[in-house]
Amino acid sequence: MSGENLVALGTVTRREVMRILRIWTQTLLPSAITMTLYFVIFGTMIGRRIGEMAPGIGYIDYIVPGLIMMAVITNCYGNISSSFFGSKFGRYVEEMLASPMPGWVILSGYVAGAVLRGVMVAIIVLAISLAFTDIHLHHPLATLATVLLTAIVFSLAGFVNAVFAQKFDDIALVPTFVLAPLTYLGGVFYSVNALGSPWREISYANPVLYMVNAFRHGLLGISDVPLGVAFAVMVGLAVVLGALSLYLLKRGVGLRS
Amino acid sequence: MTDIPALEVIELKKTYASGVEALKGVSLTVQQGDFFALLGPNGAGKSTLIGILSSLVNATAGDARIFGVSIRNERSAAMRLIGLVPQEINFNMFEKPFDICVNQAGFYGIPRAEACRRAEKYLKQLALWDKAHHTARALSGGMKRRLMIARAMMSEPRLLILDEPTAGVDIEIRRSMWRFISAINAEGTTVILTTHYLEEAEQLCRNIAIIDHGRIIENTSMRRLLGKLDVETFVLDLAEPLDELPEIANVHLRRVDELTLEAEMARQHDLNSLFAALSAAGVAVRSMRNKSNRLEELFVRLVDRGKVAA
Numbered sequence: 164m165s166g167e168n169l170v171a172l173g174t175v176t177r178r179e180v181m182r183i184l185r186i187w188t189q190t191l192l193p194s195a196i197t198m199t200l201y202f203v204i205f206g207t208m209i210g211r212r213i214g215e216m217a218p219g220i221g222y223i224d225y226i227v228p229g230l231i232m233m234a235v236i237t238n239c240y241g242n243i244s245s246s247f248f249g250s251k252f253g254r255y256v257e258e259m260l261a262s263p264m265p266g267w268v269i270l271s272g273y274v275a276g277a278v279l280r281g282v283m284v285a286i287i288v289l290a291i292s293l294a295f296t297d298i299h300l301h302h303p304l305a306t307l308a309t310v311l312l313t314a315i316v317f318s319l320a321g322f323v324n325a326v327f328a329q330k331f332d333d334i335a336l337v338p339t340f341v342l343a344p345l346t347y348l349g350g351v352f353y354s355v356n357a358l359g360s361p362w363r364e365i366s367y368a369n370p371v372l373y374m375v376n377a378f379r380h381g382l383l384g385i386s387d388v389p390l391g392v393a394f395a396v397m398v399g400l401a402v403v404l405g406a407l408s409l410y411l412l413k414r415g416v417g418l419r420s
Numbered sequence: 421m422t423d424i425p426a427l428e429v430i431e432l433k434k435t436y437a438s439g440v441e442a443l444k445g446v447s448l449t450v451q452q453g454d455f456f457a458l459l460g461p462n463g464a465g466k467s468t469l470i471g472i473l474s475s476l477v478n479a480t481a482g483d484a485r486i487f488g489v490s491i492r493n494e495r496s497a498a499m500r501l502i503g504l505v506p507q508e509i510n511f512n513m514f515e516k517p518f519d520i521c522v523n524q525a526g527f528y529g530i531p532r533a534e535a536c537r538r539a540e541k542y543l544k545q546l547a548l549w550d551k552a553h554h555t556a557r558a559l560s561g562g563m564k565r566r567l568m569i570a571r572a573m574m575s576e577p578r579l580l581i582l583d584e585p586t587a588g589v590d591i592e593i594r595r596s597m598w599r600f601i602s603a604i605n606a607e608g609t610t611v612i613l614t615t616h617y618l619e620e621a622e623q624l625c626r627n628i629a630i631i632d633h634g635r636i637i638e639n640t641s642m643r644r645l646l647g648k649l650d651v652e653t654f655v656l657d658l659a660e661p662l663d664e665l666p667e668i669a670n671v672h673l674r675r676v677d678e679l680t681l682e683a684e685m686a687r688q689h690d691l692n693s694l695f696a697a698l699s700a701a702g703v704a705v706r707s708m709r710n711k712s713n714r715l716e717e718l719f720v721r722l723v724d725r726g727k728v729a730a
Contacts, residue, residue: 167529174526181519254510258571261474261504262527263496419478420436420471 171264172272179276182246183283190242190280191287194234198288201230202295205352216354217385227292228379229351232313234288235281236346236371237338239314240321243277244334247325256418266412270405274318281314298382305390306381312397313374317342319404326408326417345371355387370396424488426452426579426610427473432482434468434634442468444634445482450579450627452487455605456612457625457642461723465634466614467507470583474504486579500528503577505568507584507614513557517548517567520556521574528575535574542570545600562593569597573604580604581612586620598624622646622715632723645718653711654691656681659704666701668694682711 183190206223216225250256259269292298300306321334328334349371355363366372367388377393380386386393411417429448435441442465450456460466471477473484475495484491489498511520518539525535543549546566551559559567565585572580582601586594594617602624605611615621621628621642628645630638638645661678671694672684681703683694698705711717 165529170529170531171527174523177526178519178523185514250512253512254508255512257476257506257510258524259527261476261499261502262524263499263529264527265496415478419476 167263168265168268171262171268172275175259175264175269175272176275176279179242179246179273180279183242183276183280190238191283194238194284195287195291198230198234199291201226202292206295217383220383220385221296224296224298224383225379226352227289227296227298228382229349229375231285231288231292231310231382232349232371232375232378233346233351234284235310235314236317236374237342238284239277239281239317240324240338240342242280242321243273243318244321244325244328244337246276247273247322248328248331248334251325251328251418252331260415260418266409270322270408270412273322274315277318277321278311278314281318282310285310300382301384302381304381306378308394309374309377309381309397312394312401313378316370316374316397316400316404319401319408322408323404323411326411328417345369350375350387370400373397424452425449425485426454426487427612428485428488429469429473430483430485432469432472432484433480434465434472434477435480442634443472443479443482446631446634446636448629448636448639450610450612452578452610453605453608454610454627455602455625456610457621457628458612458614458631459618459621459628459719460614460631464631466631467583468634469631470504470506470581470612470614473581474502474506475499500575501578503572503575503580505565505572505580505582505585507587509564509568511556511564511567511571513555515556516553517543517556517559517570518552520567521571524571525574530575538574538576539570542573543567546570547596562589565589566593566597569600577609579610579612583614584616585613586615586617594620618716618719630719630722638722642715646715648718650687651684652687652717653682653684655709655711656683656698656705657707659706662703666698666703668697668701671697 202223205226210222210226213222215221247256250259324334324337348366349369350366355366355372358366373388373393373396376386376388377390377397380390380393427448427450429446432443432446433441434443446465446469458466458469468477472479473486473491475491479492486498486501489501491498515523521539521543522532522535525538526532530538539552540549543552546569548559548563548566548570551563556564556567565587569582569585580601586597589597598620601611613621613625625642627641628638629636655676658679658681662675662681665673665675670685670689674682674684676682685694695705
């Protein structure tokens, strides 16, 4: 990477991070509040009645990985879709399009900003969870890799959404009608092994299931899916969405007339 | 300085998805160091041409070279040479002018320390330094326009393109902007200007192209173009109401109201003969002015001729 591209990448990333910190009440605080409510309601109140999900793992411990993943997914997706669409709507995306920056630098900068927000939110939610549970990291590397890959996948998906979006409604539809069902049905609150056929088989078509379970493997050491398959799904999605994003940027779809 | 033109537009065509043919094979050359006017009525294709040059619009066919660098084959290298001041305000209103400028430099790969130095320099030169750390939305219209010029200067481009930079700006700020741009041009930056204030173009620009219906209909030096103006129209304010329109040889007189006359005459006839004839007819003139500036008159004629041809 040339020095100029490195400076440009740093500039886009820095601008994104400054935006996240400037409006922290909209970017970091909501997840802290929502997840605290989940821990209180589903963890302590309902969880006590459910009992253990696996030997030595109570319900509140079981849902921690899924809730962190849920926060990472919604924050990464929301960050890049609203920020990039905002730059299109306010036309300041032209600052970047008319600059010498290649498309991959623009994309990497936005993705880096969104991933950093995802990581910040993951740390916040993990810290909150420690007030309710006493979980310990089983596989730190798998945990970190899962967070980063999930964050990259949903940042790229948010970017594609922003490229095609023509109005703010277009970036609100996907989180409501696609992301929410995928996360809630992705094994955040339950094990897919508890589902009967065909719901169990259908659940395996949901990519969020692999992310949640890979993360659960990292945090708790248990998973409903093989770790290798989970990472293959995440890497595959990242490659496909990354290639699509770069293609859209190169062609100027939704950006250049 | 080499002989390579600052800008060479080669048979550039653009047809939008709607089928509108915005550019129908535009070719144009702007020499290094020039202050060049690109004029045309609304919808003529000026902004499309500028959009293609600044990589915001995809060309359908043709190419353009910035100091010999093709925008089609070497986009990044070509963009390093261009600074753009667009027609519409296009910065983030929630950011501060200082950050907007520093980020712009960053997009061009300029290290942060140098970017901060340049931001201070250009914000001071454009009288925006005291607003550097306020959010951009708090700036007045004229300040926002100046901020776009400061932002464009952050990469210290060799070719600066200004797309109607003074639209809606009061006369005092407009003049200060032109002093700045003229100084930049004097230091060697090539400037391309589009404007609807034709007196601005006449005063500032050395060469000119007029675009209409996606085609260049005139491309010459300002002096040569103005030399083509064969008829001028003057507005005469009379001291007393006029009862009857006098007959004067070689002058076409028209009554606007009882105290105002319009006199259209060929450029080769001098004004002394007009005044002598008016005095002889007992018409006292209190003041006189050009109906429109010379470039404006030529512009209207050229564009009207284009409409007839179309």
